[in-house]
Amino acid sequence: MKIYLNGELVERKDAKISVFDHGLLYGDGVFEGIRSYNRRVFKLREHIDRLFESAHSLLLRIPLSKEQLIAAVLKTLKTNGLKDAYIRLIVTRGEGDLGLDPRKCYGKPSVIIIADKITLYPEELYKKGLEIITVPTVRNLPEAVNPQIKSLNYLNNILAKIEAANCGYEEAIMLDALGYVAECTGDNIFIVRHNQLYTPPQCMGSLRGITRDTVLDIAKKNKIPAHEHVITRHEVYISDECFLTGTAAEIIPVVKVDGRRIGEGKPGPVTTKLMREFKKLTQREGIKY
Ligand code: PXG
Numbered sequence: 334m335k336i337y338l339n340g341e342l343v344e345r346k347d348a349k350i351s352v353f354d355h356g357l358l359y360g361d362g363v364f365e366g367i368r369s370y371n372r373r374v375f376k377l378r379e380h381i382d383r384l385f386e387s388a389h390s391l392l393l394r395i396p397l398s399k400e401q402l403i404a405a406v407l408k409t410l411k412t413n414g415l416k417d418a419y420i421r422l423i424v425t426r427g428e429g430d431l432g433l434d435p436r437k438c439y440g441k442p443s444v445i446i447i448a449d450k451i452t453l454y455p456e457e458l459y460k461k462g463l464e465i466i467t468v469p470t471v472r473n474l475p476e477a478v479n480p481q482i483k484s485l486n487y488l489n490n491i492l493a494k495i496e497a498a499n500c501g502y503e504e505a506i507m508l509d510a511l512g513y514v515a516e517c518t519g520d521n522i523f524i525v526r527h528n529q530l531y532t533p534p535q536c537m538g539s540l541r542g543i544t545r546d547t548v549l550d551i552a553k554k555n556k557i558p559a560h561e562h563v564i565t566r567h568e569v570y571i572s573d574e575c576f577l578t579g580t581a582a583e584i585i586p587v588v589k590v591d592g593r594r595i596g597e598g599k600p601g602p603v604t605t606k607l608m609r610e611f612k613k614l615t616q617r618e619g620i621k622y
Pocket residue numbers: 366490516517518519520521539540541542543544545578579580581
């Protein structure tokens with residue numbers, strides 16, 4: 334496996350950065366998780382745009398242009414001969430001293446691209462659906478660390494993941510500080526009621542997921558009414574269908590939340606339709622390599 338590290342493709346064992354990098358010391362950096370299907374990178378431009386937006390908010394200057402970064406991702410995929418891949422794009426603040434202040438980072442930000450195979454939920458779960466719970470850790474306040482910044486500091490989500498795992502669940506709903514449903518630890522959430530889609534607005538404390546946006550596009554094209562609206566746990570419990578979206582998980586049905594059965598307790602027709610349309614899209618769209 335070859336890793337892209339600051340302009341070079343190096344062996345995995347040689348892909349190393351300094352212990353003084355503020356990405357390691359403070360989680361000071363940004364990242365993206367991207368997928369390719371059939372030698373096409375899905376929504377690559379959208380991911381690159383979001384990476385630059387996250388960096389802009391953190392006053393982190395990415396040392397490459399968007400076009401150069403796109404070229405670097407494609408080159409990494411080609412070099413590794415991957416047809417279907419999961420790509421992790423990381424930009425760290427770079428080397429500094431043992432203080433928080435990013436102005437004292439004398440090194441350039443590090444750009445890292447890892448292209449690997451993806452570990453998915455087992456196929457069976459996509460047919461049966463997931464069971465999830467709500468966890469106590471609330472999603473970061475937008476006025477603290479805005480969840481729309483995809484930063485290397487993921488402790489908010491990791492705490493929620495630990496709480497889910499401690500209770501024997503793979504994924505969990507995180508609420509915002511007002512108690513509304515925000516998102517899951519690494520996925521956005523949708524519910525279906527009376528054949529209409531609802532997902533929390535991102536201003537309430539969730540990431541503007543690229544899969545989420547894709548699902549909203551698919552819904553529009555298929556004349557399924559969709560709303561960005563605050564959602565309570567009660568509304569999730571009484572929904573007809575529920576599913577999660579994310580680059581890694583794609584679209585995965587949810588059939589039980591906090592012990593409440595959702596709809597018929599199996600993936601519903603709207604979710605199934607969206608999963609089918611999403612799959613078709615991933616096979617034909619994207620930047621070729
Ligand atoms: N919310 C959060 C908090 C995320 O981290 C999504 C939603 C979905 O966004 P996209 O753009 O992928 O549709 C994410 C995705 C993991 C993992 O292991 C997930 C993400 C990043 C890294 C790892 O599940 N982010």
